[in-house]
Amino acid sequence: MKATILVVDDEPDICSSVKDILEDEGYTVITAENGAAARRVVRGRQPDMILLDIWMPDIDGISLLKEFTADMGLRAPVVMMSGHGTVETAVEATRLGARDYIEKPLSLAKLLHTVEKTLATTPSAGPRNQPGYSAPLGKSTQMQHLRERLEHAAAFDTTVLLIGEPGSGKTFCARYLHGCGKRRNGPFMDIHSCSFRDGNGAALLLGSERAGTVTPGLLEQCQGGTLFLDDVAELDAGLQETLAAVLSTGQWVRLDGRDVQNLDARIIVGTRYRLEQEVRAGRFREDLYHLLNVAPIPVPPLREHAEDVTELLQYYVNLLGDREGLPYRSFSVAAQNRLRHYHWPGNIRQLENLVRRMLVGGLESQIELDEVEMILSSQQEDAEPVATHFNLPLRQAREQFEKAYLEYHLRQTGWSVGKVAKQVGMERTHLYRKLKSLGIDTRRDKQSQS
Numbered sequence: 029m030k031a032t033i034l035v036v037d038d039e040p041d042i043c044s045s046v047k048d049i050l051e052d053e054g055y056t057v058i059t060a061e062n063g064a065a066a067r068r069v070v071r072g073r074q075p076d077m078i079l080l081d082i083w084m085p086d087i088d089g090i091s092l093l094k095e096f097t098a099d100m101g102l103r104a105p106v107v108m109m110s111g112h113g114t115v116e117t118a119v120e121a122t123r124l125g126a127r128d129y130i131e132k133p134l135s136l137a138k139l140l141h142t143v144e145k146t147l148a149t150t151p152s153a154g155p156r157n158q159p160g161y162s163a164p165l166g167k168s169t170q171m172q173h174l175r176e177r178l179e180h181a182a183a184f185d186t187t188v189l190l191i192g193e194p195g196s197g198k199t200f201c202a203r204y205l206h207g208c209g210k211r212r213n214g215p216f217m218d219i220h221s222c223s224f225r226d227g228n229g230a231a232l233l234l235g236s237e238r239a240g241t242v243t244p245g246l247l248e249q250c251q252g253g254t255l256f257l258d259d260v261a262e263l264d265a266g267l268q269e270t271l272a273a274v275l276s277t278g279q280w281v282r283l284d285g286r287d288v289q290n291l292d293a294r295i296i297v298g299t300r301y302r303l304e305q306e307v308r309a310g311r312f313r314e315d316l317y318h319l320l321n322v323a324p325i326p327v328p329p330l331r332e333h334a335e336d337v338t339e340l341l342q343y344y345v346n347l348l349g350d351r352e353g354l355p356y357r358s359f360s361v362a363a364q365n366r367l368r369h370y371h372w373p374g375n376i377r378q379l380e381n382l383v384r385r386m387l388v389g390g391l392e393s394q395i396e397l398d399e400v401e402m403i404l405s406s407q408q409e410d411a412e413p414v415a416t417h418f419n420l421p422l423r424q425a426r427e428q429f430e431k432a433y434l435e436y437h438l439r440q441t442g443w444s445v446g447k448v449a450k451q452v453g454m455e456r457t458h459l460y461r462k463l464k465s466l467g468i469d470t471r472r473d474k475q476s477q478s
Contacts, residue, residue: 192329194377236283357390
């Protein structure tokens with residue numbers, strides 16, 4: 029069986045002709061008319077190759093390429109297409125990871141040659157119908173218990189409700205649950221409730237039949253597999269009613285259609301809210317709540333299993349190096365210790381972003397405590413702004429940061445040098461020398477606070 033190729037182009041004639049040409053050669057072809065449709069395909073079934081138009085109405089191909097490679101973990105090679113290309117555009121696309129570039133009008137010989145060459149030079153080219161479904165990371169008791177609950181729920185084909193804060197790993201858990209279940213060889217699609225806010229939510233979920241054209245919805249695309257819907261509490265009243273009807277009857281009808289479709293997909297939903305409170309407040313349907321609350325599984329925030337931070341840091345260093353080509357850097361013991369004691373309001377998603385910033389922004393092979401503090405200070409809403417002036421010499425800029433950093437911790441501890449020494453991982457005599465060199469008089473400042 030030959031590879032699966034996704035063709036993304038807003039011109040229906042081009043999609044149709046390319047599809048015909050490639051299918052004649054034995055390839056499986058999926059078409060998408062815009063960026064939104066392409067995202068849905070990639071989330072559910074990563075293709076072996078993508079032919080991506082540069083100029084589209086909702087998003088340009090260059091920006092979509094960035095999304096695919098940076099945010100969605102796409103490993104498939106991408107070839108750009110454009111009828112209005114320039115050398116600069118081609119260079120930019122290649123720099124961002126595109127494998128090649130072909131011009132419109134498309135030459136049949138050029139198209140086939142490019143596809144064959146690209147697939148032949150891609151390691152393990154061939155159908156990859158499912159992404160990785162690795163287990164949630166961590167050796168803590170909380171994560172061991174979470175894995176056990178997910179594996180137990182995977183044995184049954186029931187609806188599962190994942191409850192957790194934003195960024196805590198609900199999508200990761202949904203993928204693992206799918207991978208452990210009997211539907212593991214079917215498609216997996218995840219979609220956030222914000223995707224239904226454009227007024228076409230029912231068509232997106234159920235599909236439609238208009239002007240003789242059938243457009244499958246998410247439920248149909250997930251037949252034989254799993255649909256993960258996050259955050260279900262933010263669905264409007266109409267979609268809550270629609271979802272409740274589908275779950276209670278196991279059937280639906282496409283918009284403007286007549287044929288009844290039978291549900292053959294597992295539904296997993298996620299929420300950050302306490303749905304029972306949303307029901308009491310009148311914001312969530314009670315019947316839908318009971319349909320979803322069959323197998324509720326809490327996903328703990330990162331601050332409740334902080335002992336797993338070290339393992340997560342190493343995981344994302346390796347992942348981002350492999351996936352995005354970022355340089356390898358290691359965290360010093362002091363840096364790891366600081367991050368293990370951080371409260372992580374953005375959970376695992378924030379940790380991944382922090383690692384990415386560290387790998388991109390640092391020059392040294394080891395990440396030290398001061399670099400971590402600078403990133404954390406910029407992320408914390410309640411932290412004082414760091415006085416960073418990029419036009420200053422490095423030594424002067426570092427001194428300004430260190431002064432702001434140490435003064436912040438002194439205020440937090442009531443100007444106790446001993447407590448600050450423990451908190452920041454410095455030996456007390458060294459800290460006294462540092463405070464003196466920065467002109468920080470703890471006795472004077474403590475008196476001013478009293």
